[in-house]
Amino acid sequence: MGQLFGTDGIRGRANTYPMTCDLAMKTGQALGILTQKSSNQCVVIGRDTRISGQMLESALAAGIACAGVDVLTAGVIPTPGVAYLSRAIESCGAGIMISASHNPYYDNGIKIFQKGGMKLSDDQEADLEKIILGPPIDLPEKIGTIASANDAQTRYAQFLLKKFNFQKKGRKLKLVIDTANGAASFCAPAIFTPDMFDVSFIHNQPSGTNINKDCGSQHTKDLSDHVKQVDADAGLAFDGDADRLIAVDETGQQITGDTLLAILSKFAKQTGKLGNNIVVSTVMSNVGFGNAMAQLGIKHEITGVGDRKVLARMKETGAVIGGEDSGHMIFLDEHTTGDGVLSALKLIEVLLETHMPLSQLAKVMTVYPQVLINVDVDASRPDFTKMPMVANAIKEVESQLGRQGRVLVRYSGTQPLLRVMVEGSEESLTRQCCEKICQAIRKSL
Known part of the structure; x- marks a missing residue:
């Protein structure tokens, strides 16, 4: 990750660096310059419903327009809707979604899609960051226009329903x-x-x-x-x-994201639509998910946290289905990014085709008890593996759980949090083990 970009774009508290109008405008200018160099004519911007969305939209649009590129504002629309528009509109060179996803309203973020609807690569983010944080941009004489894409929601809905x-x-x-x-x-x-x-x-x-x-x-x-x-x-x-x-x-x-992924993967295999017989998930997936894939005879690829890492592994292996326990699922033969609405429609399809209740479908996977606790940290993100108390607590818990569980401790890519996840065969023991590690972290920090 760079200075600005985390695991999913730029994110922070609205009106506080880096989520300020000044930086949003510079981001718009930088993206406009890169878009112009690739001979594309416009950038589409969407947002969620946060009170700061229109403010940041205005700053981004102004930055893009002063870099000589036209702007189409899609208004309130899901992130995958922006991804779709950035490939459906022929003249579009990039898409921007203003959202902090599942975070509270006072946070916001900037997610960027390249032409074709894929999120930026690490190298592309690094190039963009250099321009944003670099010297003042030499702006062209040409000024772009800003217009509303009034049919954006309709186009996205039709794309899904067809x-x-x-x-x-x-x-x-x-x-x-x-x-x-x-x-x-x-x-x-x-x-x-x-x-x-x-x-x-x-x-x-x-x-x-x-x-x-x-x-x-x-x-x-x-x-x-x-x-x-x-x-x-x-x-x-x-x-x-x-x-x-x-x-x-x-x-x-409640049905977990892993269980939904297992249901949809099983149906895809049964209907001959599981590319290369592979499903990709992350290290955060439940132990039971891997067990379910083995029982179904499906190859299971595991990658790091974040939809970009899931997508990268999918492209490497030829998989068409991948996802995270958070409920973020990618169907690469249908769309270029994770789409909750598309996932919902696919689940509905399974319910209608199988004539089975969701509770019965969910039995495809046994969910191991999982406890996830977030520990607040400062921006310095100290190396917890070098803290003796923390390292010893993790080692003791892993020994206690044996093969019936696992431990994963990692920094959040979008918030100042250290995430401690423990899985085990029994709920109370799993929670005790997770609390033990968290207590060691708090004392060490």
Whole structure:
């Protein structure tokens, strides 16, 4: 990671470096210069519902336009919608999504897609960062225009729906959808329509400050309650920028991202659509996921945390399905990036084709108890492996768990947190082990 770019773009508290209007404008200028050099004519910008979104959109658009490149603003739209537009619009040289994903409303971020809808490579981010942090940019005489892409949500919805034919499946699923007061709040009703589904929406009234607040993919209690109240077939929860999906089955039980990935991978294999018989997941995936892939006879590739690393391994191996336990799933034969709405539609397809309840489908995988605790750290990110107390605690826990569990300690790529994850065969023991490591970290820091 560089000075600005983390595992998923530039991120921080809005109005605080690096998420300031000044840096956003410089980022726009830098991207405009690179876009102009590649002879592309415009950059598309989307955002989620955070109160700071329009402010940063204006700064980015101004920077791009003063670098001589046109801007198309897509308004509130999911991150994968921006990725789609950046390859669907022929003159588009890049796409920008303004979002901090699942973070609270006071954070924001800048995610950049290159022409064709892929996120920037490490080298491309490094090139962009040099321009942003370098001397003042020599601006051209030409000035770009700024216009609204009024059909952006419609185009994205049509792109997704043309892949499915739910109206001919013979029955309507009863669904509850939680849009996290975020980017999917406005486009979801155009995708999950009454003619195809018996659907109700919750947390779809964004105020600018309620995105992800006690709702969405990280907080599914409300969704679970609604599913049970209306006797729905399933509940579907997105995060703030709708690139993640977490589900709730008909009993109100939350289904993990790993379990969703296992369900969709099994169906893809059964229908002959699992490229190279490979699925990619990260080191954060549950032990049970690897066991499930082995039982299904599917090759399992493991990579580092982050959708870019998942995507890179997918391209290396020819896999078409990959994802993270967070619910971030990539279907490379359908889209260039993780898409929570696409994942939801694919899950619906499995429910309709198999005529099995989600609770039954979820039995494809046994989820080992997993405890994840975040420890606040300062920006210096000290090397915890060189702290004797921490190293000893990790060693003791690993010895105690043996082959029935594992430990993973890593810094967050987007927040000042040290993440401690422990898996084991029994919940209380797993939590005790995780707390033991966290306590050693707190004392050492």
